[in-house]
Amino acid sequence: MRLKNKVAIITGSGSGQGKAAAKVFAKEGAIVVIAEWNEENGKRVEAEIKASGHEALFFQTDVSNENHIISLVDEVINRYGRIDVVFNNAGVGFSSSSKYKMDRLTETPLHDWNQILAINLNGVYLLSKYVIPIMKKQNAGSIINNSSLNGIIGVPGADAYTAAKGGVVALTRVMAVDYGKFNIRVNCICPGAIDTPMIADVLKNEAFAAAFTSNPLRRVGTPEEIANAALFLASDESSYVTGLIMPVDGGISAQ
Secondary structure, three states: OOOOEEEEEOOOOOOOOHHHHHHHHOOOEEEEEEEEHHHHHHHHHHHHHOOOOOOOEEEOOOOHHHHHHHHHHHHHHHHHHHHHHHHEEOOOOOOOOOOOOOOOOOHHHHHHHHHHHHHHHHHHHHHHHHHHHHHHHHHOOEEEEEEHHHHOOOOOOOOOHHHHHHHHHHHHHHHHHHHHHOOOOOOEEOOOEEEOOHHOOOHHHHHHHHOHHHHHHOEEEOOHHHHHHHHHHHHHHOOOOOHHHHEEOOOOOOO
16 A cells, blocks of 8 residues: 555645545555535545545645644644645635625625635645645655646736746645755645536636646546546655656646
8 A cells, every 4th residue: 555554634634626536545555634614525435444444534725724724733643643744735716605706806895805715726735734844853744735727827817826836836846845954855746627516516617628728638637637636746656756747637738
């Protein structure tokens, strides 16, 4: 097993890419902490992992709330004594059910701008801030940040989301440089269009669906493909990999 007995916190793991990662990590032997705001989804994933014979813990978490993050980290340390892997996956995106407006900068209300950055960028900062001292004491740890294709190329019409995801890319690089001497590896995944609930309604639009499948592989990705990329970065197989910005996008960023 590639993550045997490793303690892994995965934010936003009640659905989509985070849920897929939770299940893949558990299958590979990790103790999975499901840090998820939606209680129903989080408990469901916890139950599914336990039913498959693996260990999981649900902890209701708003990643933009510092007190939630402190409580999460304290609970994990009290229970397990260590934190080996963090997958900073939680985020808000393009779903029509999103509370926040995804639009050009001049059309984005300040409240929505602040909230999108609070979840998509500050959430990465906060959890990393409180796990890095623990990883320093362990002299080991892997942090994986989930950004987006928007973080590496200009995608029009979602300026706050793009700013946040670009910030995640930059933060990943500087964290890798700052904390490599403590044997803490920090890497970043940049998914393209992935078939998750976040974009399910968008894919019903023929124009959007055509745009999302215009990559060299001519399809959208699956949550499991992101989970497998995260698994590699979490495992010892990537022990000499840090500061990597990894597109998992069907090759669209190569065009």
